Amino acid sequence: MPVLTKSKTADRLAQEKHFVAALRYKLDALANAQLKEDRQASKILKSAAKRVKKTKPQSISHLKSEIHLLLSASNIQPHRPRQNVPLATREESWLIRLDWDGKFHQPADTDFSEAYARERQIYMEQLALDDTQMSFPLYQPQAYELHTSPTWLFMRRFQNYANSAKYICEQLSRQNISPETVQKMNFFDFSNVLYNWMKENNRQPFESARSRNIKMFEACYGNEFAEIMELLDYKPEYISRMRQKMRNGNTDPMINFHHNINVSRFKELDEPHKINRFSNMLLTFVQPHHRILHFGNGYEAPRDIVFFGGFDPLYQIRRNPERERQYLQTQKLAAKAIKDAKYSR
Amino acid sequence: MQNTAAKLSKLPDFLAGHPLDSADIILCQRRLKLNNRPSVPADYAAFLHFFNSFSYEGCHLFGISPQRESEFDLLSENALINVPHPEKQLILGFNELDYLLWDALAQNYQTVDKNTFEVLNTIPSCETAILDFFGIND
Numbered sequence: 001m002p003v004l005t006k007s008k009t010a011d012r013l014a015q016e017k018h019f020v021a022a023l024r025y026k027l028d029a030l031a032n033a034q035l036k037e038d039r040q041a042s043k044i045l046k047s048a049a050k051r052v053k054k055t056k057p058q059s060i061s062h063l064k065s066e067i068h069l070l071l072s073a074s075n076i077q078p079h080r081p082r083q084n085v086p087l088a089t090r091e092e093s094w095l096i097r098l099d100w101d102g103k104f105h106q107p108a109d110t111d112f113s114e115a116y117a118r119e120r121q122i123y124m125e126q127l128a129l130d131d132t133q134m135s136f137p138l139y140q141p142q143a144y145e146l147h148t149s150p151t152w153l154f155m156r157r158f159q160n161y162a163n164s165a166k167y168i169c170e171q172l173s174r175q176n177i178s179p180e181t182v183q184k185m186n187f188f189d190f191s192n193v194l195y196n197w198m199k200e201n202n203r204q205p206f207e208s209a210r211s212r213n214i215k216m217f218e219a220c221y222g223n224e225f226a227e228i229m230e231l232l233d234y235k236p237e238y239i240s241r242m243r244q245k246m247r248n249g250n251t252d253p254m255i256n257f258h259h260n261i262n263v264s265r266f267k268e269l270d271e272p273h274k275i276n277r278f279s280n281m282l283l284t285f286v287q288p289h290h291r292i293l294h295f296g297n298g299y300e301a302p303r304d305i306v307f308f309g310g311f312d313p314l315y316q317i318r319r320n321p322e323r324e325r326q327y328l329q330t331q332k333l334a335a336k337a338i339k340d341a342k343y344s345r
Numbered sequence: 346m347q348n349t350a351a352k353l354s355k356l357p358d359f360l361a362g363h364p365l366d367s368a369d370i371i372l373c374q375r376r377l378k379l380n381n382r383p384s385v386p387a388d389y390a391a392f393l394h395f396f397n398s399f400s401y402e403g404c405h406l407f408g409i410s411p412q413r414e415s416e417f418d419l420l421s422e423n424a425l426i427n428v429p430h431p432e433k434q435l436i437l438g439f440n441e442l443d444y445l446l447w448d449a450l451a452q453n454y455q456t457v458d459k460n461t462f463e464v465l466n467t468i469p470s471c472e473t474a475i476l477d478f479f480g481i482n483d
Contacts, residue, residue: 024416027421027425030346030419030424030425031422031424031425032421034422034425035376035380035420036376036380036426040375087461087463090463090465093458093463093465096467097442097443097465100441100442101440101441101480103382103477103480104480104482105456105462105465107466107468108467161372172458200461210403210441211469234371245358246391250358250402251402251403252358253358253359253360253400253401253402254360254395254400256403256441257403257441258441259442262440262442262459262460263458263460264458264460264461264463265460283464286400286405286416287416287417288416295425296427298460345482
């Protein structure tokens with residue numbers, strides 16, 4: 001980070017705040033321009049009507065082009081999607097989301113494959129029975145050959161799912177799902193199996209990619225992040241609280257991750273299964289920074305930025321691939337050491 | 346809704362907007378109607394009395410903030426997002442990948458992809474939709 005005098009830093013911050021305020025004003029004006037005004041409101045609800053933020057009436061197209069110019073001036077360009085790349089299917093979208101945030105959503109009953117739905121029904125009925133009537137597992141976890149499932153062959157390319165193979169087999173056995181059913185199972189089925197495993201074991205089957213990425217960001221760029229936040233006038237105590245949260249895999253409510261290539265277009269990546277990897281991420285403020293990246297048909301910040309804390313490059317962090325590589329290497333070694341220690345016990 | 350609010354208030358370090366003034370919600374509903382947009386569903390309006398906007402871990406629910414203090418004003422955000430069917434779809438919040446929307450015609454809540462608006466999940470109840478959105482499973 002360049003060393004600046006105090007007055008220079010203050011000037012840059014004033015310019016940045018001015019830019020952000022201008023952008024916010026343009027967005028508000030655009031919202032207002034697209035909404036008809038309630039002329040009767042001030043008669044009925046005087047006090048509330050007074051509170052409505054007023055902006056100068058301007059044409060929608062003029063405002064859109066002004067926002068576009070502001071963004072282009074800061075090197076934020078419209079996203080140009082690669083042509084003829086198919087969009088993610090609904091099943092793929094679910095798969096990527098579960099890997100991303102680790103949140104299990106309940107699929108509709110019609111989402112399950114016929115074969116799995118049938119056997120799941122029996123399991124559900126069994127759950128209602130008392131323990132004495134419960135049947136023993138008919139199949140051992142080793143009986144399941146996940147690689148016979150085309151869905152699994154795609155799933156296993158995601159580290160989280162690959163690491164959950166053991167849990168899936170355990171749960172399939174517990175649910176008495178026949179090994180032949182595996183090859184017909186779709187992602188909704190697998191996610192349901194993982195959800196049931198989580199319920200039975202009362203713990204998450206894996207750490208979400210989001211949580212891993214925020215930890216990686218803190219480890220690789222935490223110091224630069226703190227310096228930028230300080231330049232942006234955040235209190236040191238607040239910054240250290242934010243960093244502590246990051247170390248635990250959590251984000252502050254005003255900070256978000258942005259996927260450079262979005263999930264629906266994940267096939268644009270040379271290695272689509274890396275959609276949730278750190279290399280496709282950008283950390284940014286929710287408003288207006290993340291908001292603006294989804295403006296219109298989407299905008300892109302330069303790919304080498306890993307933290308977009310402002311429109312002035314002073315408030316941005318550039319990627320350091322070597323540092324990221326070293327971090328991943330250390331994590332790999334640590335994971336191996338834990339695994340070895342487990343087996344040697 | 347009280348149960349949902351209680352569950353949300355247990356989340357660590359969430360951010361919520363200023364308390365809601367009932368006149369603001371009436372004004373918002375009038376303006377939505379005037380602009381041929383669906384009204385804020387009654388149960389979501391009830392939620393707004395507990396939390397007028399709510400943010401936690403990359404998930405944000407809109408509130409009603411005519412002065413844009415919270416920056417998550419439902420009316421302004423809906424004016425800025427190009428939903429495919431504005432006459433029946435009202436965006437209530439977003440996370441890093443999706444929007445949470447209310448489909449007034451189908452009378453249900455949906456999680457849709459931010460870019461394609463593909464429906465990923467359909468939930469009939471507001472409380473379940475909110476808890477599901479924040480990943481709070483029963």
